[in-house]
Amino acid sequence: MKQQIIEKIQQYDTIIIHRHVRPDPDAYGSQHGLKTLIQANFPQKAVYAVGEHDDSLTFMATPDTIADDVYEGALVIVTDTANTERVDDQRYTNGAYVIKIDHHPNDDQYGDLLWVDTSASSCSEMIYELFEEARAQFNWTMNEEVAQLLFAGIVGDTGRFMFPSTTLKTFRTAGDLVEYGFNRNHVFNGMYEMDRKLLNLQGYLYQNFEMTDKGMAYVRLTKEALAQFDATPSEASLLVGSLGNVKGITAWVIFIEEGDSIRVRLRSKGPVINTLAKEFNGGGHPLASGATAYSWEEADRVVARLQEIVCDYKEAQ
Structure with a gap:
C-alpha cells in the first residue's frame, strides 16, 4: 500500500491534502508534515494543505487557500479522517484521484486507494512510516520542519506518550524524529501553554x-x-x-x-x-x-x- 501511495505522489504534479474538521495536532501534523515532506523532495510540484484554520495550532502551520480549479487533475490525500462527513473542505471529491491515510477504525471506506492502520498511535506516525519506505526505495529526505510537525502530531495523539496506543514503534519513531534537532520546547510550549x-x-x-x-x-x-x-x-x-x-x-x-x-x-x-x-x-x-x-x-x-x-x-x- 505504501508503495502505491508513493507512486501516486510521484505521478501527480498537483497534490492537495485534506484532514478532519476541528483539527487537533495529529490532523495538522500528518497533513502539513506530508505536504512539507513532498515539497522537500519534489520542489517542482504544487502541494497544498487546506481546511479551516484553528488559531491554537498556528505554532504548527497555517492552511492554504486555493481556488476550485486547482482540483482539476489533482491528487487528493485525506489524512487522519475516518469518515467523509468529517473531511474539512468537501471539495476533496473534485480531484482526479483520492487517497485515504488514517488510523481510525475503517468504517467509511472512501477514496480510490486506502491505507488504514488502527495499530498506529497516530496518523503522523504513519506518515513517518511512509517516509521510511520512500527513503529506502527512492532516497527521499526529511528536514527539521517535517520532523517537528510529525513529532507534534504523535505527541498530541498519544497524550505525551501516556495513552495505551503508544507502542515501542511509537517511541522509536519519536526518537528518530528527535535526531533532526528541532526545538522540542517550541512544540511543547505551543501545545500545552495556556492563557x-x-x-x-x-x-x-x-x-x-x-x-x-x-x-x-x-x-x-x-x-x-x-x-x-x-x-x-x-x-x-x-x-x-x-x-x-x-x-x-x-x-x-x-x-x-x-x-x-x-x-x-x-x-x-x-x-x-x-x-x-x-x-x-x-x-x-x-x-x-x-x-x-x-x-x-x-x-x-x-x-x-x-x-x-x-x-x-x-x-x-
Missing part, C-alpha cells in the same frame, strides 16, 4: 463536573460559561483531558456549546466509547472520541448511555 483565562475555565470545569459512583463524569460548558471566561469552543476543547487527572473517574464527557450545536468530547480509561460517539454523529478511537449533539436533551442521552457503558465495563471486570 490565564483557560486556566480559570479549567478551574470552573473542576468545580462544576458531576461524577457518579461508577466513575462516569460529565460537565457542561455553556455559551454563558465560555463567555464568562472569554473562551472559544476550540480553546475549551483543549481542556478535554483535564478530568482524566481525577482519581476514580473511568470515563468522562465534556459538552461544549457552539452555535446551534454542542461539541461532545468523550474520553475513557478503559471502556470503549467510540461506539457511543457513532450513535451521536461522531466517531474516533476506542478511548478518545468526539460527537455532536443538537440539544441539551440529546446531551443528557449521551450521559445516560455513557453511564450504561461504564456500568457494563465495571460488571465485566
